[in-house]
Amino acid sequence: MTTATTATTATAVTTRTVEYPADGLTMIGHLAVPAGAGRAPAVLVGPEGPGLSDVDRRRADALAGAGYVALAFDLHGGRWFADPDEMLARCMPLLADPERLRDIGHAALAVLRAEPRTDPDRIAAVGYGTGGAVGLELGRDGVDLRAIATVNALTTGRPGESARIRCPVWAGVGSEDPIMPPAQRAAFTAEMQAAGVDWRLVVYGGALHAFHHPLAGRSPLPGVGHHPRHAQRAWRDVVDLLTECVPVTG
Template sequence: MTTTKTRAVEYPADGLTMIGHLALPSGTGRGPAVLIGPEGVGLSDVERRRADALAELGYVALAFDLHGGRYLADPEEMLARCMPLLADPDRMRGIGHAALDVVRAEPRTDPDRIAVVGYGTGGAVGLELGRDGVGLRAIGTVNALTTGRPGEAARIRCPVWAGVGSEDPIMPPAQRDAFAAEMQAGGVDWRLTVYGGALHAFHHPPVDHPAPPGVGHHPRHAQRAWRDVLDLLSECLPVTEDPARPDPAAR
């Protein structure tokens, strides 16, 4: 295992003091970077472990914050925070740009080689960065098939991969179709993977608080989705090491 360094980073966004988790690979040179966006509940050890795993593979990785250092375990509180956020592309872009500024300011980052991998609300933030015309190398999302303002998908300048569970009630077939139509109309290099039998947030290990209806872990598909993320990064933002290893969040 490669020796990595991690630290918490504070930065302003959305009127809050965000607390992200930065993981750096071994060595001293500059290299590719990945922003990791969390589910609507907020930044947790799940995303921190994913950042650490990507750093072991040679990426600068920042797991960014959504809620000013808070984890919103209560579903009603989470929805009260996230629903207005998801309805406001400019707010999402502000959160994404703030995280992007942090990772670009890191001396180990090659500022021309950055990707975003996001889950749920964090994935929606990544898509909005793409719709804002940010020069990313790739955007990967899981259960974040959010659509944007008309015509703005044409500003996405990188491949987009999206994964979703076939039984996800929050991202049903109609939403999948709308997302696919938007990407296609925008001329995006896009692909969509549907994981049979999986619910919303299927990638996320079980939690110790009540989960909303329609949310559930699917261990096999969680591992597959992580491999699909790594395949996207290997194609669009390669490093020398082969990233064929399991998702650390499933441990």
């Protein structure tokens, strides 16, 4: 792993890029560290299928401003896919292979844990789309997380493995998301319930897939679109989950 300091904000949040190997690629993540000297709770921030963008970096920065160490992790070796066909060609095999998703998650988790400011016993995962699937697979792999939040990623796992999830799971989805339709929601919630997981699902009325992402309105894919009001609500719901399950103290 290599690091390079790239910026220090006016609120004393320090950010830097981190390079690390995963999935046969050199991943380029964005680490944001809050002001102070003691250990702090930490959050993995996973991006949508096209890859890590400034939207995810700003989310990590906002969490650091609230007192969390936050790593916005990479999915594609520094690439961001503007072409939907290229994105799907990369993401669909990933989503079909839980072990690859877990490897990407574990590699990012190792970077986050290696940060001296991180409290290794207080880590949560927040993810969107493919990044949300990574967080869920870490949970299904038995990783000791304090919370998992997933938006647009109501992915189901292999039989029985969700019983290994050791923390609350919050999920958000748009009511009009054709990629996560009612049948998929039902399968996901049935899996969580059968596994005895402490789960919640919020359905945002009228929202499409990737409703949380400002660039979604430019996507040529059908069923994808930005919903600014619900995007703000989903973010507040994520922050509320973190406040409940892995609060910043001191």
